[in-house]
Amino acid sequence: MKKIGITTTVPIEVLIAANYQPIDLNNVFVTSSNYQEYIEIAEREGFPKSSCAWIKGIYGVCIKEDINEIIGVMEGDCSNTKSLLEVLSLKGIKIHSFSFPHSHSLEDVTNEIQKFMKRFHVEETSVEKIRIQLKGVREKAKKIDELTYKENKVSGFENHLYQISLSDCNGNVESFEQALDDFIKQAQSREKNCKSLRLAYIGVPPMTADLYDYVENYDAQFVYNEVQREFAFPRYDQANTIFEQYYDYTYPYENDYRLAELKKEISKRKIDAIIHYTQAFCHRAIEDIYLKNKLDIPILHIEGDKINTLDARTKLRIEAFLDMILDTKGVKNESIRN
Amino acid sequence: MKVLGIDLGSREVKIVLMEDHTIIQQQKMSTMNFYKNYCIYDKTLKVDIEKLGIKDYEKGISTGYGRNNTDLNTFKAINEIKAHVYGAKYQTQLEEFILLDIGGQDIKIMKVEKGVMTDLELNEKCAASCGRYLENMASVLEISVEELSHYYKEPITLNSTCAVFSESELIGKIAEGVSLEKLCAGVNYSLYQRLRPMLTKFKGNDLVISGGVAYNKGVLEYLKQDYNKIIQLKEPQYNGAIGCCYYGIKYA
Ligand code: SF4
Numbered sequence: 001m002k003k004i005g006i007t008t009t010v011p012i013e014v015l016i017a018a019n020y021q022p023i024d025l026n027n028v029f030v031t032s033s034n035y036q037e038y039i040e041i042a043e044r045e046g047f048p049k050s051s052c053a054w055i056k057g058i059y060g061v062c063i064k065e066d067i068n069e070i071i072g073v074m075e076g077d078c079s080n081t082k083s084l085l086e087v088l089s090l091k092g093i094k095i096h097s098f099s100f101p102h103s104h105s106l107e108d109v110t111n112e113i114q115k116f117m118k119r120f121h122v123e124e125t126s127v128e129k130i131r132i133q134l135k136g137v138r139e140k141a142k143k144i145d146e147l148t149y150k151e152n153k154v155s156g157f158e159n160h161l162y163q164i165s166l167s168d169c170n171g172n173v174e175s176f177e178q179a180l181d182d183f184i185k186q187a188q189s190r191e192k193n194c195k196s197l198r199l200a201y202i203g204v205p206p207m208t209a210d211l212y213d214y215v216e217n218y219d220a221q222f223v224y225n226e227v228q229r230e231f232a233f234p235r236y237d238q239a240n241t242i243f244e245q246y247y248d249y250t251y252p253y254e255n256d257y258r259l260a261e262l263k264k265e266i267s268k269r270k271i272d273a274i275i276h277y278t279q280a281f282c283h284r285a286i287e288d289i290y291l292k293n294k295l296d297i298p299i300l301h302i303e304g305d306k307i308n309t310l311d312a313r314t315k316l317r318i319e320a321f322l323d324m325i326l327d328t329k330g331v332k333n334e335s336i337r338n
Numbered sequence: 339m340k341v342l343g344i345d346l347g348s349r350e351v352k353i354v355l356m357e358d359h360t361i362i363q364q365q366k367m368s369t370m371n372f373y374k375n376y377c378i379y380d381k382t383l384k385v386d387i388e389k390l391g392i393k394d395y396e397k398g399i400s401t402g403y404g405r406n407n408t409d410l411n412t413f414k415a416i417n418e419i420k421a422h423v424y425g426a427k428y429q430t431q432l433e434e435f436i437l438l439d440i441g442g443q444d445i446k447i448m449k450v451e452k453g454v455m456t457d458l459e460l461n462e463k464c465a466a467s468c469g470r471y472l473e474n475m476a477s478v479l480e481i482s483v484e485e486l487s488h489y490y491k492e493p494i495t496l497n498s499t500c501a502v503f504s505e506s507e508l509i510g511k512i513a514e515g516v517s518l519e520k521l522c523a524g525v526n527y528s529l530y531q532r533l534r535p536m537l538t539k540f541k542g543n544d545l546v547i548s549g550g551v552a553y554n555k556g557v558l559e560y561l562k563q564d565y566n567k568i569i570q571l572k573e574p575q576y577n578g579a580i581g582c583c584y585y586g587i588k589y590a
Contacts, residue, residue, distance in 0.1 A: 273454075298454040317458055320419050324454045327420075327589040 005070040007058055007084070008077045009167045009231045010098045011113055011246055013130040015071075016173065018120035024168040028065065029057035030207060030308065038064060039306055045087070052281045053207060053306045055080045062088055069094040076100025076252025079283065100252035110243040124242070131242050137173060140180040141166050141232040144187070149198075149223040149269045153190045156201065156222025157212035158183075163228035164205055193221075196329055197322060198270055200224040202262065202291070203277040204284060207304040211275070211318075214310055218322045224269050226262060227251050255287060259294050266297060273298040273325045275318070280305040298325060341590075342395040343582025344385070344410065345421065346372070346402030349442040349470075352576050355392055356583035359428075363392065364576055382411040397590055399582035403444075416585055418578065423448055423455050424588075425581030426546050429571045435544040436565075438537070439577070440551035442469040445533070447540050459536055466501040467532035469550045475525045478505055479518065486522045490556035493527035494520045504528065526556030533557075537564065544569060548577035 001021040006012075008026070015022045029038055038060025039053055047056050055078065062070060070088060072081040074097045085095045098116055101108035117127060144162045148154040162180065169176040197220035201211075205228055212222060230251050239245035250258040265271075276292075276299050278285040288301045300321045302314050310318070340362075345352040351372040355363040367376075378384045387395075398413040401421035426437045433453040439446040445467060449457035465471055469483075476486045494516050498504045504525075511521060529551075545565040551557060552574030561568055571577055 292451065296452075298452045298456070300454075300456050313459075316460075317456070320417060320455050320458060323417055323420055324423070327585070328454075330589065 002069065003067065003171075005058075005062060005067040006168060007070070007072045007081055009249075010071055010073060011116060011127075011242060012168060013127050013134060013242055014113070014116050014120055014122060016134075017122040017126040017130045020120070021171050022168040023067070023171055025058045025061045025067070025070070026054060026205070027164065027168070028061045029054070030205075030209070032061075035308060036306070047087075050281055051080060052078070052279050053304075054078075054204075054279060055084050059084060059088065062093060063091065067093065069096070071096045071098055073097070073252070074099050075102060100246070100249070102254075104247070104253040104257065106243060106247050109247045113243055113246060127242050131245065134169075134173065135236060137166065137169060137177050137180065138233055138236045140177065140184060142234050143184055144180070145229060145232075145234065147184070147187050152192045152194045152221075152223075153187045155193075155212065155216065156199075156225070157209065158187075159222070160201070160205070160209070160212060160225045160228050163225055163232045166232040195219050195221040197221070197272050197325055198223045200226065200262075200266060200269070200271045200274045201228075201277065202226040202274055204279055204282070206277045207279065207306075207308050208277075208310045208314075210309050211277070211302075214315060214318065215275075215322070218319065219326065220322050222275075224265055224271060226265075255290055255294075259291070262291075262295065266295070271297065272329060273300070273321070275299075276301045278303055339397070339587065340395040341583045341586035342387075342392060342398045343421075343579040343586065344398070344400040344402070344413065345576075345578035345582065346400060346410075347441060347578070348403040348444070350575075351402075352579040353390060353392075354576050354579035354583055355395060356580070356587065359587065361573075361576075361580070361583075364573070364579070365390070366575065377410075384411050385413075397586040399586040399590060401578055401582050414586075414590055416582065419446060419448060419455060419458055421578045421581035421585065422446060422548060423450055423581065424584040425577035425579070426450070426548060426571065427453065428580055428584040429573065429577065430546055430569055432544060432546070432569075434542075435546045435569070436537075436540045436542045437546045437548060438533075438540075438561075440468060440533075440547070440549040442473075442550060444468060445536065447536060449540055449542070457540065459539065461536060464501070466499060466504065467529050467536075471501045471504070471529060472525065472551070472554065474501065474505060475508060478508055479512075479521060479525075481518070481522070484553070486525060487554040487556055489519050489522035490526055490559040491523055492520050493523035496524050496528040498528075499532065523556060526554060527560060529554075530557050530560040533561075534564075543567060546571060548574045550575055 004020045005025045006022050012022045039056045041060035041063050042056035072085040089095050099112050148159040199220055199222045201222045235248050250261045280303050292299050340357045343354045350366050351369050352366045376386050376389055400410045400413040401416050401418045422439050435450050437448045445461040447459040448455050472483055476483045496504050496507050498507050543566045546569045548571050552570050
C-alpha cells in the first residue's frame with residue numbers, strides 16, 4: 001500500500017479502495033514530540049510568521065517524513081491550502097486536490113467525489129464496499145461518543161483522540177478497529193465520572209490538547225467535541241451513498257448548516273457552556289462573532305498559536321470563566337481562588 | 339437576607355452591607371488601619387465585625403489583593419475578577435460590557451458576554467497607569483487628586499513610560515512655565531495613553547469603569563474617543579465589595 005498524506009478529512013473510502021494508506025498529516029504533526037521542528041522547517045523555507053501553525057506543521061511533516069503524495073482540500077477548509085500545495089509541488093511532491101463545494105448541493109458534492117474517484121481510478125461499487133466496511137468503525141466511534149456524554153466513562157480527551165483518528169483510521173482499518181474494541185471494553189468497565197459542568201468544544205481541533213486535562217481540574221468536562229465528531233461521520237447510517245455521507249458533513253459548509261447540528265447536540269448533551277478554539281491567523285476566528293450571535297449559551301473563545309500547551313493568560317481566562325458558570329449552576333467550587 | 343462583602347484592596351479596604359439587593363451600609367478605610375485595628379491574627383485572620391459597627395449579617399464574602407490576605411475566617415473568599423464583574427452587573431444591570439477597573443496599584447480589564455467573563459487582562463507590575471501615579475503627580479503639582487482630575491484640554495506631552503521618570507519630566511515642564519491646566523491634562527493624558535495598548539484587545543461598545551480612577555474626568559473624556567458609551571459606576575470604589583454581596587445573595 002502506498003502512503004498518501006491528507007490535510008483534513010476527505011473521502012478516505014476512495015483512497016482505501018484505490019489501495020492507498022491515508023495519513024492525516026495534522027495528527028503526525030501535533031502528536032510529535034518535536035512538532036516545533038516541523039514549523040521551523042516551514043519558516044526556514046519562507047512561510048511567514050503570520051501564517052497558521054497547522055499549515056507550517058503539515059509542510060514540515062511532508063518534507064521531513066518523506067511524504068511524496070498528498071491531497072489538499074481546496075474548498076471548504078483552509079484557504080491557505082492552495083498555496084501550501086503549490087510550494088509542496090516545488091519539492092516534487094505529487095499533489096491532488098479535493099473540494100467540499102460552497103454550494104453544498106448534493107449534485108455538486110456528488111460531482112466532486114466522482115472526480116476524485118476518477119483521479120484514483122476506482123469504481124463506485126468498490127468505494128461503496130469500503131464504505132460499508134467502515135460502518136463498523138464508525139459505529140464504534142459513536143459508541144465511544146455515547147460513553148462520553150451518556151455514561152460519563154470516557155474523558156473529553158479520549159473522546160477527542162478517538163473521534164479525530166477517524167480521519168485516517170490511523171492508517172490501518174483492521175488494527176484501528178481492534179484498538180477501538182479494546183478501548184470500549186475497558187471504558188465500559190469503568191466507574192462513572194460525572195463533573196458538574198458539561199462543556200462543548202467547538203472549532204478546529206486544538207494545538208493545545210492539555211486544555212482537556214486543564215478543564216477537568218475545575219469540576220468540568222467536555223462531553224462534545226464538535227469537529228472531531230464530524231470527522232467520524234456520526235450520521236453515517238442515514239446516508240445511502242458515499243455522496244450523501246459527505247454531503248451530510250457540517251464543518252466545511254456554511255455556518256447555518258453547522259449551527260443546526262450544534263444546537264441539536266447542545267441540547268441533547270445538556271451543555272452548560274462552550275469553549276470555541278481557533279488558530280491564530282485563521283479566518284475561523286471571525287466566525288466566532290457569528291456563532292456567539294446565533295447561540296444562546298456562554299462561549300469562551302480561545303486561540304492557539306505555535307505552542308502545544310496553554311499559556312498562563314489563557315489558563316486564567318478559562319479558570320475565571322468556568323468559575324462563573326459554576327456559580328450559575330449553584331456549585332460552590334472551592335478550588336478556585338485568587 | 340443580609341450579606342456582608344469585604345474587598346481587601348492593597349491600599350484600602352472596602353466594606354459593604356447589603357440587604358435584599360439594597361446597600362444599607364458602606365465604609366472604607368486604609369488597609370493598614372483595617373489590619374491593625376479591626377483584625378486579630380489567631381492562626382487565621384479574624385475580623386472584629388462589631389467594631390466595624392455592623393450588627394448582624396447572614397453571609398460574609400471577601401475578595402481582594404493577594405491570595406492569603408483574603409482568607410478572613412468565617413468569610414468565603416472569592417476570586418477578585420469575579421467580584422468585580424458581579425459588582426458591575428449589579429450596578430449597571432448590563433450583560434455585555436467591558437469593565438475597566440483602575441485601582442490604586444493595579445489594573446484589570448474584563449470582557450463580559452452573556453453575563454459571563456470571557457476575557458481579561460491584568461496589569462499588576464507597573465504603577466504608571468494606576469491611581470498611585472495620579473497621586474504622585476498631584477503631589478508634585480501640589481494640588482489634590484480631585485483637582486487634577488478635571489483637566490483634559492491641550493495636554494502637554496509626557497513621554498516617559500515610567501511612573502518614576504514621569505515625575506522629573508513633569509518638573510521639567512513646570513520649569514518651562516507650562517500652565518497648571520495643561521500640566522494636569524498632560525498627566526491624565528499620559529495615563530490614558532498607557533491604558534490604550536491594553537484596551538485595544540478589548541474593543542466594544544460599552545465601557546464600564548470602576549476603581550478610584552473612575553472619578554477622573556480627564557481620563558474619561560479621552561476614553562470617550564474609543565467607546566460608544568462610557569458608564570461610570572455610582573460606587574466605583576465599592577464595586578468589588580458590592581460584587582461580593584451580589585455573589586452572596588445569588589449564589590453562595
Ligand atoms: S486553522 Fe485555519 S488557517 Fe490553520 S489550517 Fe486550519 S483553516 Fe487553515
